[in-house]
Amino acid sequence: MIKVTHVTKTYDDGKVRVEALRGINVEIKNGEFTAIVGPSGSGKTTLLNIIGGLDTPTEGNVIIGETNIAQLSENQLIDFRLNHIGFVFQSYNLIPVLTAKENVEFLMLLQNKSEAERDERTTKLLKAVGLEDQINKKPNEMSGGQQQRVAVARALASKPDFILADEPTANLDSASTANLLDIMYRLNQEENMTFVFSTHDQRVIDRAKRVITVEDGKILSDIYT
């Protein structure tokens, strides 16, 4: 469970003060398929970054499971992200010099998983995202949709508690978007994996079970569909 309480985020460079988040309170339960939506500058990406421990709140707490990540040191946060959070980025952000298989395997290596476990999980994940025949291709040899599917497999590789996806379909065509959403939806249904998206892609919003609308740093609505 992710519990965000009274979270504010203010950016102040001495000249301009921007209140990106203004007292956000939200709970996301295990197994949810949630979309955080809102116009550009609404604060949805900031909220996602704070939930993912990539940014720290100015005030408030973010509790994941039993850990208040707002109180973790930088190194503890990195370790927490490795073991508890999976990330899918808008522009895939795969490691360009590694193959699809190596990209998926990478986080498990950092977790010191055995070779047998790595092989088994990598094969399983790449099969789950439909790329079992692309394992030795490098990112520049794959389409955007294929890269994003590898990114999803990588995010799942470390067996995280949930996956944060920041505009995952922004760079994909319709067919790739539909395919990716199918995969993530299936993983959510079959493995009870929690997904949290920030998006303004209607196709993603239509598939979400819960839609949280953020505007001007506040939650405008929170609807279960």
Next chain:
Amino acid sequence: MSFWDKQPYITFVPFVMLFKLAWRNIFRNKRRSIITVSSIIFAVIFAVFMRSLQYGAYGNMLKNIVSSYLGYIQVHKQGFWTEKTLDNSFSPEDITYLLDHENIGYLSYRIEGFALASKDDNSKPVALLGLDVQQEKNRLGLDKKVVQGEYFTNRKTGILVGIGLRDIMSLRLGDSIIFLSQGYQGSMASGSYPIIGFIDLKTPELNKRTVIMDLAQAQEFFAMPNMVTTAVLGLKNDNWEETQQEVIARVDTNQLEVLNWNEMLPELQQLIAVDKAGGLFVLFILYSIITFSLFGTVLMLTEERSFEYGVLIAVGMAKNKVIIVAILETILMAITGIIAGLAFAFPVVLYFNIYPINLSGQMQEVVEKYGFEALIPTSLDPSIALSHAGIIFFIVLVVNMYTIVKIKRLEPIKAMRR
């Protein structure tokens, strides 16, 4: 459980992956990697060759000194080196016990005096050297330097004359030269000696003023029986510094002075020191250029990869591991450049060791004036190559400090903003 327990600094399997990442990253921008490796190769070749040439020249000088007239260490009557008079002489018996020293193979005695040489209407001041002709033949190979006539092979009478003096005084084999000088303790020294050969001492200055005779003959001429001005210590190995100190400890330094080649030729030491400093200055400039070149590479690499580093840290890679990947990349390039540089430098250095550079013109004159061969061979001392490889490796480590600081301060959110 601490952070380090959970995500160890380094284990073998991740290291293989980190190495793989670093290695493959090198080929992402081949042109830049080639430029970087090439600059290291150039630096290694230039530094190793230049230093080998310098140290080879010093080594050759030293070899010349050892095999030349001077030797490593000489013993004189106290004050002889500053005031070269025959009165500053001593008896060989005073130091024969030095032969007990483990590094002293023999003692070669000399009388070094001056005389006025006359033949017909010509007269010329000359350095009249009385040598143990058999000992010096073995040590200096004097017999091989005789270009006309013969060495003191079956005789100890007569004189050898420098070829320069021969030309100035129009001398021929068999001619007799009359010498006039002041002998030991103010006595009058005079005598006539036949020329048995002409000798080329390889140095124009020495050739113009040197006359060599047997030590016994010189002792008789200068009226100083059983006395010498100089004893050259024949060392069994090159450890002259330690031997000198041990000899100083054994002799009566109130009566005798024990000088090494540095002390006898301080100007040579200064020449070497100045030359070394000049070489270091050139190397400093070279290494400065290489440092900035490498820093440029590291700077570009780090800036270019900031986004990627941000992603790696975001997904859970410890900053220390990201640093290892970044540093490994430049270290691998440096090692490649160093090995290739050494591989290219070695045959060049070897070639000039076998076929030394022949000096000509003014340089030749200057070098020969000091009694040295006008040749510069390169040194094959492996410590030269290793030290410069080490310096370049150290520079790589230093410039990587930028990467370390940059990654340590990196915030993934900011780094991932394109």
